[in-house]
Amino acid sequence: MLGPDPVWAVGAMSGTSLDGVDAAMVQTDGRDVLTFGATAYREYRPEERAILRAALGKWPGDDLDAALDVTHSVHAEVLNPFEAAQIVGFHGQTLAHDPKGRGTHQLGDGQALAETLQKPVVWDFRSADVALGGEGAPLAPFFHHACARWAKLRAPVVFLNLGGVGNLTWVDPSIDRPEKPDALLAFDTGPANAPLNDLLQERLGRAYDKDGALAAKGKVEEGALELFLDDAYFRKLPPKSLDRDDFALMLDLVRELSDADAAATMTAMAATAVMIGIEHCPSEPERVLVTGGGRHNPVMMQMLAAGLDCPVEPVEAIGLDGDMLEAQAFAYLAVRVARGLPTSAPSTTGVRAAVAGGTISRPS
């Protein structure tokens, strides 16, 4: 279907924080990123978000009609204008993630989207990895490797995504292929914004702690932080991954604290989980490049900078767009799948062997 020349792909990602769908174009041959293109964002309306939230934790076979309608219509709306794209990478909304048990579930029907958009759609990126013993996540690391090469970095760096869940990729850009054994190490670090958002929603009816304003007024309760860090997840060697609500009990640890102290403590939990994560990396990175919404939270960024020995900067420092990196990743991965190139490896998900995850659906 796709020849060896670079193509324009569009990727769409709806993250664990359930804020909306990002879409972004990338020109790539599946190995190198040549150009970054147009982007778009469609926020969920409150009623759409409520339908998706109610579907969290559900698996194929459950009643998902309403959530599927929302996912399909929002993706069709955000992706329709990308006429120049030759192929689509459609992540789908993660509803449940239990790689060592029931599997992983991203809501969406790629065939239906292919019919609507009249373009080939690559989707269900995670199942093949899980079937081969992998965590099915994170999948952005192969793209992070391409970004490091695009930015002509030489020394190992860490890409840190602070979304609902945190995940990091240690990258050695001097190794030319991401599937080679020492090129990457990746894993979920712990909860990032999701439990903090839940706290703000529950106590104050606010979606999130804008600019860390509440956390800035509070003080970290060290006892609660220590109890949180006792969780065996942090000592477990990577690869490892999390579901959005795996740390929902964090809210109990801050239950007795004032709003400001609870926000400060939860922000410290997210940041400290990252610091422990960095200790698992093969070597100290030259810098930590932060993507995802958490990079807009100055309190979280300051805590990271204070706890790490290297500079902590938003990915914009190397010319990337930290709000769109995940959507770009699934554009890039779609082309890799179409070309039969792997999208994960033992070092990124723990999969038995490098695998090209994803199903390709073509309009009939």
Ligand SMILES: Nc1ncnc2c1ncn2[C@@H]1O[C@H](COP(=O)(O)OP(=O)(O)OP(=O)(O)O)[C@@H](O)[C@H]1O
């Ligand atoms: N100005 C800001 N101040 C503080 N926090 C912010 C700010 N902007 C965004 N955030 C946080 O970032 C979150 C959104 O991050 P992002 O869009 O990266 O998440 P996601 O892509 O849904 O998650 P994931 O990567 O886990 O799938 C918001 O819910 C909020 O908690």
Ligand SMILES: CC(=O)N[C@H]1[C@@H]2OC[C@@H](O2)[C@@H](O)[C@@H]1O[C@H](C)C(=O)O
């Ligand atoms: C199962 C799932 O959807 N995981 C997401 C989630 O959000 C952040 C973190 O947890 C990461 O593991 C992953 O997303 C990114 C895009 C990834 O696969 O790289």
